[in-house]
Amino acid sequence: MHATTTSFEKPKPWSTVAPLLVDVAMGRRPADLVVRNGRWVNVHSGEVIAGTDVAIVAGRVAYCGPDAGHAIGEKTQLVDAQGRYLVPGLCDGHMHVESGMVTVTEFCRAVIPHGTTTMFIDPHEIANVLGLEGVRLMHDEAMAQPINVFVQVPSCVPSAPGLENAGAELGPEEVEEALGWPNIIGLGEVMNFPGVILNDETMAGEISATMRAGKTVGGHYASPDLGRPFHGYVAGGPADDHEGTRAEDAIARVRQGMRAMLRLGSAWYDVASQIKAVTENGLDPRNFILCTDDSHSATIVEEGHMNRVVRHAIAQGLNPITAIQMATLNTAQHFGLERELGSITPGRLADLLIVSDLPSLAIDEVYARGVRLAQGGRLEADIPAYDYPERAKNTVRLGKRITAADFDIQAPEGTASVKARVIGVVENQAPTRALAAVLPVDGGIVAMDRDNDICQISLIERHQGTGSVINGFVSGFGYKQDCALASTVAHDSHHMIVVGTNKEDMAQAANRLGVVGGGIVMVSSGRELALVELPIAGLMSDARAEVVAEKAAALSAAMREMGCTLNNAYMQHSLLALVVIPELRISDLGIIDVTAFKKVDLFLPS
Structure with missing residues (x-):
């Protein structure tokens, strides 16, 4: 396989093909494709208009109306919608491809x-x-796709300077350089909200560069505090936010001129609570956007993607057309692309769905740029695989062979027990709780407490090969057997996180990922139960999505076998080092109190 740079013909700009669109609309030239007898879901007017034909040429819509017979020629492809709904192609307003563990x-x-x-x-x-x-590797790959994949320049690398070290750093100069690339749509989520509030030079510089380029600044305000810090953050420039978990979060953001992005990912269930801002509080839905943020490959294959989010929003009492607007037109408007996509109207890219039932969003056919890509839930398009260069692989550098002793936590001298901080997992949400527990000491080493669901979490530095291991405690996974789960996906600095009840298993899991070049592995009593290899940056597989989904499903099954009942527990595992979301996390520098944004001691005063 070889990297492909242009698998599909790119549509020409509206300005270039406008005369052709006019000719087709007027009947002077035939369309490439005419979809007849559809029920047009018009997201501009909020109507469903029966008996509609759509004429398409050069990948764009030329005509929407009651009869496109005048646009039909000998070579025009005809599709009879048979009274089914014509829905704009769905847009995901905020997401991370790497969370799917695929390219x-x-x-x-x-x-x-x-x-x-x-x-x-x-x-x-x-x-x-x-x-x-x-970033450039993914940018270039995105441009080769048959659908629209726009890229935001990452704003926080590392996510919280001073609280962690990543494998690289990006600042205003790098952001300004990337803003000139052809497929860059704006600045990625600004997670360092204390930096914005304090007018940090790096944050202010990146936001200013994006604004000067006329592009959108993505937001990430993870604090529940809607007082002065929130107002300072909004004043700093972020235009949207997906970190709300309550109705009042969505209300506050929209009132301040932001777009409230409501997410339903594999482990984030934030739509139901926040959509009440519309369904119960009566806010104008135009400034609400649906997104996924992080979707596990198994979730996509088994449950869906943006169609899953739209269905969920409808199930919460939202009008189906309003839910579709939140996943199409609203998103396009937010990124300044209303004249390019987000609706089935003249001049826009011919991205449309033929849907047999609106509330359940039963998708029969998928068209992008006027080409049918999928039918009956199956991909029809031949999309070539994409190879990443070798320099993007072999990124896991442990610096030494990890042993069980690396996970020993020394207790203060002369103590029989200690009071320790414990990271508390919150099911279906990104925040954690800052817990505390009294743990026994055995031979000078602090022991875990499996009976009370307290096991060990360790972070192993994997970018520079320093051999550093940071140890702590975590609660919420419910592991009842000797086991360990190791992962080189550890948002956002992506060191290696190991969570386990048995130190020998933890060491075996860590070393296994060092050998395969990254991924996720579950080990129990010396036996490997599941492995997902992720050789590209230790984050993504070079295998097909179906293969990765199957391995991910085996991983989930292994976690359940060990006693874990959390919904999408692996996603919770991968976020335990995310030092920009409260309350307590682990980094390569130690245990981090994200509420206070500082490193803290593992032990508390007794």
Whole structure:
């Protein structure tokens, strides 16, 4: 296989083909494709208009009306919608491809049958490993796709300077350089909200560069404090936010002129609570956007992508057309692309879905740029695999062979027990709780407490090969057997996280990932239960999405076998080092109190 740079013909700008569109609309030239007898879901007017024909030429819509017979020629392809709904292709307003553990190409192959035709991706995961070069690799791959994949320049690499070290650093100069690339749509989520509030030079410089370029600044305000810090953050420039978890969060953002992005990912269930801002509080839905943020490959294959989010929003009582607007037109408007996509109207890219039932969003056919890519839930398009260069692989550098002793936590001298900080997992949400527990000491080493669901978490530095291991405690996984789960996906700095109840298993899991070049592995009593190899930056597989989904499903099954009942527990595992979301995390520098944004001691005063 070889890297492909242009698998599909790119549509010409509206300005270039406008005379052709006029000729087709007027009947002077035939369309390439005419979809007849559809029920047009018009997201501009909020109507469903029966008996509509859509004429398409050069990948764009030329005519929407009651009869496109005048646009039909001998070579025009005809599709009879048979009274089914014509829905704009769905847009994901904020997401990370790497969370699917596959490349951009494989992610597209997985989501196209589910109706996603536009994505706005923030590749800050690969940026934390490979820097600007990693962003460029994903940018170039995105441009080769048959659907629209726009890229945001990562804003926080590392996510919280002073609280962690990543494999690379990006600043205003790198951001300004990337803003000149052809497929860059704006600045990725600004996670360092204290930096914005304090007018940090790096944050202010990156935001200013983006504003000067006339592009959108993505937001990430993870604090529940809606007082002065929130107002300072909004004043700093971020235009949207997906970190809300309550109705009041969505209300506050929209009132301040932001777009509230409501996410339903594999482990984030934030739509139901926040959509009440519309369904119960009566806010104008135009400034609400649906997104996924992080979707596991197994979730996509088994449950769907943006269609899953839209269905979920409808199930919460939202009008179906309003839910579709939040996943199409609203998103396009937010990124300044209303004249390019987000609706089935003249001049726009011919991204449309033929849907047999609106509330359940039963998608029969998927078209992008006037070409049918999927039918009946199956991909029809032949999208070539995309190879990453060798320099994007072999990024896991442990510096030494890890042993069980590396996970020993020395207790203060002369103590029989200690009071320790414990990271508390919160199911279906990104925040954690800052817990405390009294733990026994055995031979000078602090022991875990499996009976009370307290096991060990360790972070192993994997970018520079320093051999550093940071140890702590975590609660919420419910492991009941000797086991360990290791992962080189550890948002956002992506060191290696190991969570386990048995130190020998933890060491075996860590060393296994060092050998395979990254991924996720579950080990129990010396036996490897599941392995997902992720050789690209230790984050993504070079295998097909279906293969990765199957391995990911085996991983989930192994976690359940060990006693874990959390919904999408692996996603929770991968976020335990995310030092920009409260309350307590682990980094390569130690235990981090994200509420106070400082490193703290593992032990508390007794």
